Amino acid sequence: MGRIFRDIAIGILAIAVLAAVPHLIPGKAFQDFVIRCSSMALFATSLNLLVGYTGLSSFGHGLFFGLGTYSFALLMQRTGISLPMAFIATLLINAVTAVAVGAICIRLRLIYFAFVTLAMQMLMHSIIISWVGLTGGDQGLQGGIPRRVVAGIDLGNQYNLYIFAAVVLVIGLLIMRHIVNTSFGTSLRMIRDNEARASFLGIVVWRVKLTVFVLSAVFASVGGIVMSLFVSGAYPELINWPISGDAIFAIVMGGVGSFLGPTVGTMILLLLNDVVTRQTEYYGLALGIIILAFALGLRRGLLDFITERLGGRPAGGIS
Amino acid sequence: MKPTEPTRRTVLTGAAAVLAAPHIAGAQAKAVRIGMQATFSGPLAQSGITHRNAIEMEVDRINAAGGLAGRPIEMVYRDSKSQPQEAARVARELVNSDGCEMLLDAESSAGSFAVQEVVRDLGVLCIHSSSETSSLTADPKYRVASAFRSSRQGIHDAIVGGAYAAKVADARKLTKWATCSPDYAYGRDTTAQYLEYLKHFKPDIEVISQAWPKLGQPDFTEVITKLIQARPQAMYTALYGGDLTAFINQGNIYALFSAMQVFSVNLADYTALTAIKNLPPGIATGNRYVVTCPDTVANRDWGEAYRKRFNEYPTNWSWQSSTGMRFYEGAAKKAGSADPKKLAEALRGLTIECPFGVDGTVTMRAEDQTVVGYAIGWGTTLTKPPYVADVKPADWGTIFELETEWKKRNGFI
Numbered sequence: 079m080g081r082i083f084r085d086i087a088i089g090i091l092a093i094a095v096l097a098a099v100p101h102l103i104p105g106k107a108f109q110d111f112v113i114r115c116s117s118m119a120l121f122a123t124s125l126n127l128l129v130g131y132t133g134l135s136s137f138g139h140g141l142f143f144g145l146g147t148y149s150f151a152l153l154m155q156r157t158g159i160s161l162p163m164a165f166i167a168t169l170l171i172n173a174v175t176a177v178a179v180g181a182i183c184i185r186l187r188l189i190y191f192a193f194v195t196l197a198m199q200m201l202m203h204s205i206i207i208s209w210v211g212l213t214g215g216d217q218g219l220q221g222g223i224p225r226r227v228v229a230g231i232d233l234g235n236q237y238n239l240y241i242f243a244a245v246v247l248v249i250g251l252l253i254m255r256h257i258v259n260t261s262f263g264t265s266l267r268m269i270r271d272n273e274a275r276a277s278f279l280g281i282v283v284w285r286v287k288l289t290v291f292v293l294s295a296v297f298a299s300v301g302g303i304v305m306s307l308f309v310s311g312a313y314p315e316l317i318n319w320p321i322s323g324d325a326i327f328a329i330v331m332g333g334v335g336s337f338l339g340p341t342v343g344t345m346i347l348l349l350l351n352d353v354v355t356r357q358t359e360y361y362g363l364a365l366g367i368i369i370l371a372f373a374l375g376l377r378r379g380l381l382d383f384i385t386e387r388l389g390g391r392p393a394g395g396i397s
Numbered sequence: 398m399k400p401t402e403p404t405r406r407t408v409l410t411g412a413a414a415v416l417a418a419p420h421i422a423g424a425q426a427k428a429v430r431i432g433m434q435a436t437f438s439g440p441l442a443q444s445g446i447t448h449r450n451a452i453e454m455e456v457d458r459i460n461a462a463g464g465l466a467g468r469p470i471e472m473v474y475r476d477s478k479s480q481p482q483e484a485a486r487v488a489r490e491l492v493n494s495d496g497c498e499m500l501l502d503a504e505s506s507a508g509s510f511a512v513q514e515v516v517r518d519l520g521v522l523c524i525h526s527s528s529e530t531s532s533l534t535a536d537p538k539y540r541v542a543s544a545f546r547s548s549r550q551g552i553h554d555a556i557v558g559g560a561y562a563a564k565v566a567d568a569r570k571l572t573k574w575a576t577c578s579p580d581y582a583y584g585r586d587t588t589a590q591y592l593e594y595l596k597h598f599k600p601d602i603e604v605i606s607q608a609w610p611k612l613g614q615p616d617f618t619e620v621i622t623k624l625i626q627a628r629p630q631a632m633y634t635a636l637y638g639g640d641l642t643a644f645i646n647q648g649n650i651y652a653l654f655s656a657m658q659v660f661s662v663n664l665a666d667y668t669a670l671t672a673i674k675n676l677p678p679g680i681a682t683g684n685r686y687v688v689t690c691p692d693t694v695a696n697r698d699w700g701e702a703y704r705k706r707f708n709e710y711p712t713n714w715s716w717q718s719s720t721g722m723r724f725y726e727g728a729a730k731k732a733g734s735a736d737p738k739k740l741a742e743a744l745r746g747l748t749i750e751c752p753f754g755v756d757g758t759v760t761m762r763a764e765d766q767t768v769v770g771y772a773i774g775w776g777t778t779l780t781k782p783p784y785v786a787d788v789k790p791a792d793w794g795t796i797f798e799l800e801t802e803w804k805k806r807n808g809f810i
Contacts, residue, residue, distance in 0.1 A: 106493035110486060207581060215582035217530060218481055218507040221538050222514045234518060305482065310514035313481035313507050355476050355487070359437040 085255055089248040096244040100237060109240040110308075111352070115344055116247035117304035122328035122340035123254055124297035129326075130334040131258055132290050133270030134184070137192045137322055138199030141179070142172050142295040144317020146302020148206060148213060151312040154223045161228050168303055169296050176295030177288070184287040196319060203317050218313035223306065233307055243304050250300055255337055257293065266290055327365075331372050333379025342381045428471040429464070429735045431725070432491030433718075434484055434512070435503035435527070437476040440639075443668060444714050448503040448526065449474055450707050451715035455722035465729035473497055477504060481511035488515040499737050501721050503527045503714070506583070510539070517541045522737040524744075526721040527714060529554075534767040535809050543741050546767040547721035549713070551587060553773060554662060556799045557791040558633075558683055559594025561775040562660050565681060566599050566631065571658060573605050575629035577620060577644070579636060580609035587635040587662070594799070595633075605629055613640065617647045629657050637663035642672040649675055665690075665776065667710035670784040680778040682785060685713035690788040691772035695752035716753045720768060723751055724761055755790050769793065 100109055121143045128134040149171045153164040183194050206213045214220055226233035233239045257263055265286050268276040277283050306312055315321070324347065325340075332343025354364045376383045433452065435445030452472060460469045473495050477484040484504045491497040492515075499522040502512045509528035516523045524545045525533065531552040533539055565571065576592070578584035588607075595602060606627035608620045621644075624632060636644050641663060648654060654677035663669065666685035670676060684690040688700035688710070699719075703711040711719075725740065727749035732739040746763035748770075753759065755772045762769045773796075776788030804810045 107490055110489055110493065114486065210582050216507060217582065218510055220510040220513070220532070222517055236518075309482050309485045309511055310518065311481075311511065313511060315480045315507070316482060351483075352490075355478070355483075359442070359476050361438060361476065361478065 081259065082256065085252055089252050093241075093244055093248055097241055100240065106236055109236055111348060113240055113243040113304065113308050115341075115348055116243035117301045117308065118324065118328065118348065119247060119301075119341040119344040120250045120304065121298050121301035122325045122332070122344050123251060123337075124294040124301065125322075125325045126329050126334065126340045127254060127258070127266070127290055127294040127297070129329055130339070131263065131266045131270060132287065134287065134291070135188070135192045136183075136195040137326070138195030138197070138319070139294070139298055139325055140317060140319060140322035141195070141199035141202050142176060142298035143302045143305070143321060143325075144199075144206070144312075144314075145172055145175060145202060146299030147306040147309075147312040147316045148219065148302075149299070150303045151219050151223055151306045152212070154225065155219065155221065161226060161233070165303060168299055172295050172299035173292050176292040180288045180291035180295075184284060184291055196322070199317070199319055199322060203314060203319070206317055207314055213312075213314075216314055219311045222310045226307065239307060242307075246300060246304060250297055251338075251341065254297060258337065262286070262289070327369060329379070330369065331379055333382030333385075336379070336381040336385055339379045339381040343379060346380065426464070426468050429468045429499075430471050430473055430495065430497040431499050431501055432473045432475070432488070432495060432497030433501045433503055434475045434477045434487040434491065434508075436479045436505075436508075437474070438478055441479050441505075443712070444505065444527065445474075445476065445503060447712040448714045448718040450703065451711060451719040452501065452722055454703060454706065455719050455726075459722070459726050465725060465735040466733055468735045477508060479508070481507045484508040485511040485515050488512045489519070492519050492521050497521075498735075499523065499725070499740070501526055501718060501725075503718060506530055509533060513539060513541060513544055516544045522741050524721040524724060526718040534765045535804055536807070537809060540765065543737075544766065545724070545741075545744055545761060547724055547761075548717040548768070549771060549773065550767065551590065552800055552803055553791075553796055554683060555587065555590035555594050556796050557773050558591050558660070558662055558775065559596075560598050560791065560795060561681070561683075561789060562591075562595050562631070562633070563598030565658065565660075566595075566602060569630075569658065571631040572602050573629045573631070574602050575606040575608070575624050575627055575632040575657070576604065577608040577610065577624060577632060577634045577636065579612050579640060581612060584609065584635050588633065591633055591635070591662070597799070610636070610640070610644075615643065617644050620644075621648050621651050621653055625651060625653060625656055631658040631660065633660045633662075635662055638669065639672075641669050645673050645677065645680075646675075649677060654680060660775075664778065665785045666713050667784075668712055670778075671710075676778055676780050676784065678778055678780050681775055682778060683775050684773065684785070684788060686711055686716050687776075687783065687785045687788070689783050689785055690774050690776065691753070691755055691757075691790065692788065693752065693757065695757065696772075699752045720751055720753055720759060720771070723749055724768075755793065769797075 125139045128136050146168055150164055150168040153159060153167055179198050183191055186194055207216055231238050233242055265281050269283055269286060273283055328343035328347050329340045331346050333339030354361050435448050436442060437445040456470045456472055464470055473491055475487040477487050502509055502523055502525045504512055505527045509525050520543055522543045524547050526547045529549055529551050531550045534546045576588050578588040606629060608623055610617060610620050660681045662683040663685060664682035665687050688697045700711055724744060727747055728740040728743035729735050732743040744761050748758050748760040750757060751759045753772055754770050759768050759770045770793060772790060774788045774790040776785045778784060779786050
C-alpha cells in the first residue's frame with residue numbers, strides 16, 4: 079500500500095510542478111512539448127506493457143493510437159455527446175477492437191505476432207484511407223474538434239489542454255504502474271521469462287495475454303485522444319505504420335526494463351525531433367546515428383543504463 | 398593642460414550607448430517574421446525546396462524595395478516531414494516561439510487542414526500556398542477568417558480541363574474515352590469531377606475503360622495493355638510526379654500516345670517534363686507551371702530569373718508561394734502597415750499585379766478568400782523546350798459560373 083501512496087504523491091507533485099512551470103517560463107513551446115509528450119509517452123508505455131513486461135513485440139500498436147484519434151475525433155464531430163462521454167466511448171471502441179485483434183494475434187509467437195499485428199494496423203490504415211465519406215480519406219478528418227469544454231474548462235485554451243494532458247499522463251502512468259505491480263503484473267513477467275513454466279503453474283496464458291493486449295490498447299487510445307485534441311482532428315499518418323516505429327524507438331532509447339523508460343525515451347525522441355528539425359533537413363540520418371549510439375554504445379535504454387550504473391536492477395525485472 | 402580623464406560615468410554611458418545602438422536601429426525597422434512550414438525531406442522534398450526558392454526571390458525583391466510597409470521580411474523555414482501532426486506542431490512553434498507574425502503555409506492536402514486548425518486556434522494570419530483541395534476555402538465549415546489561399550484549386554482545373562477536352566473532342570470526334578488515375582481519394586475525385594465537366598460540355602462521350610494504378614506502382618505494363626486493348630479514342634490521366642513519368646516512359650514502348658489522344662492534367666510542370674526520356678509530342682496537358690502560360694514577358698522573365706538563380710525551372714509550387722508573398726506585399730501597401738489584422742482586412746478582395754495572372758493581375762476573392770484570375774489553360778506537348786505550346790487560356794467567366802453552381806450543389810452557398 080505504501081508504494082501506491084508514494085506513487086500517487088509523486089504524481090501529484092509532478093502535476094503541481096508542471097502547473098507552475100508556465101508561470102515561470104514564458105512561451106508556449108514547453109506546453110506544446112508536454113502535450114505531445116503526454117500523448118506519445120502514454121502510447122509508448124502502453125506498448126511496453128506488451129514488449130517489456132510480457133515479451134510480446136507488437137509492431138502494429140499504432141493501430142490503437144490511431145484508432146483512438148479517429149474514434150474520438152469522429153465522436154466529437156458527428157455526434158452531440160460531451161467530451162467525457164466521447165473519451166469513454168473511445169476507450170470502449172478500442173477495447174472491443176483489441177479483443178478481436180488480440181484473439182487472432184496472441185496465439186502467435188515472436189516474429190509472427192509482430193507481423194500479424196503490423197498487418198492489422200495496415201488493414202485499419204487502408205480502411206481509413208478508403209472510407210472517404212467517414213474519415214476524409216488521405217485528407218484526414220477536417221474541420222476541427224468542437225465542444226472542447228469540460229466542466230466549464232475550455233480545452234481549446236492551450237494552458238488548459240496542457241494541464242489536462244499532464245493530468246491524463248500522470249493518471250495513465252499511475253494506473254499502468256499499479257497494473258505491473260499487482261500479481262497480474264507478475265504473471266506477465268513469468269510469461270515473458272518462461273511461458274511453459276507459467277502455464278504449468280496454473281496461469282491461463284492466453285487469457286493473461288489477451289487481457290494485457292486489451293489494456294495496452296486502451297492506454298494507447300488515451301494517447302491518441304490527447305494527440306487528437308492537440309492537432310484538433312485525425313490524420314492517416316497517425317495510424318500509419320511509422321507511428322508504431324516511433325513508440326518502439328522511444329522504448330529502445332528510454333529503456334525496456336524501467337517503468338519510466340518509455341516516457342524518458344519519448345522525451346528524448348521528441349527533443350531530438352524538435353532540435354534536429356530546426357537545424358537540418360537530414361532528420362532521419364541524425365536519428366539513425368543516435369539510435370545506433372544507443373544500441374551499440376549503451377547497449378540498452380538510457381534509464382536502464384542509469385539504473386544499472388547506480389547498482390540497481392531495472393524495475394521491469396528483466397532477468 | 399592635462400587631458401581630462403574619462404570618468405567612470407562617461408565610460409558607462411558610452412558603453413551603454415554602443416550596446417543599445419543596434420537595438421535602437423532594429424526598433425526603427427523591426428523585421429516582420431513570416432513562418433513557412435513545408436516538406437523539406439523525404440520523397441516530396443522538392444515541394445518545400447521550390448516553394449522556398451520562389452519565396453527567397455520575392456523576399457529579396459520586396460526587401461530591396463523597402464519591405465512590408467518599411468519593415469524588412471525575415472523568413473523562418475521549418476520541415477514538417479509530410480506529417481500533419483508535425484505541420485500542426487511546427488506551425489504553432491513558428492507563431493508561439495519563433496515570433497512569426499504570419500504564416501505562408503506550404504503543406505499539401507492533409508497538412509494544410511492541420512495548419513488550418515492551428516490558424517483557427519491561434520487566430521494567426523495565414524496564406525495557404527500549396528493545397529489544391531477546393532473544400533479548404535469553399536466549404537464554410539472549414540473556413541477561418543484569417544486564412545487565405547494563393548494556390549490553384551481542383552474545381553477550377555476540372556472545369557477548365559472539361560471545357561478544353563470537349564472542344565478537342567468535338568473537333569476530332571473523340572467519343573470513346575478511358576481514364577487512368579492513381580487509386581486513392583485524389584485520383585478518384587479528380588477523375589470523377591473531370592468527367593462530370595467533360596460530359597457537361599459534351600454529353601455524348603462514353604467512358605469505356607478505367608484503370609486505377611496504385612500510388613508508386615513501378616510497373617504499368619498491365620495498365621497500359623488494358624488501355625490499349627480497350628481501344629479508346631482519348632484518355633484522361635490524373636497521374637503525377639514519378640508515377641506520371643514512369644507511365645509515359647513505359648507507355649512510349651507500347652506506342653500508347655499515338656494510339657489515342659491523351660489528356661494529362663499534371664504534365665506541364667518542368668519536374669515532370671524534364672524527367673521523361675522521350676516526351677511524346679501532342680499530349681494535351683493542363684498548365685501547372687510553364688513559362689508559356691501566361692505567354693507574357695513578365696512570366697517569361699520571372700521563369701528565366703528563377704532558372705538563372707537556381708539552375709532549374711520553377712514548379713507549380715513556386716508560382717503559388719510567389720503569389721502568396723506578392724499578396725502580403727500588396728496588402729501591406731494598401732494598408733500602409735504590416736500589422737496582421739490590417740493585412741487580413743486589406744487582403745479581402747485585393748487585386749494585385751502578378752506575372753501569373755491571366756490578364757497580368759490576380760484577385761483574392763473576398764467571399765471565400767481564395768485566389769482567382771490566375772493563368773489556367775491547356776496546351777500540347779513538344780519534344781523540346783519550351784515543352785508546352787499552343788496553350789489556350791481558360792475563360793474565367795465560365796469558371797465562375799460553373800463553380801457557383803458546384804458550390805450551390807454542395808450546400809456551400
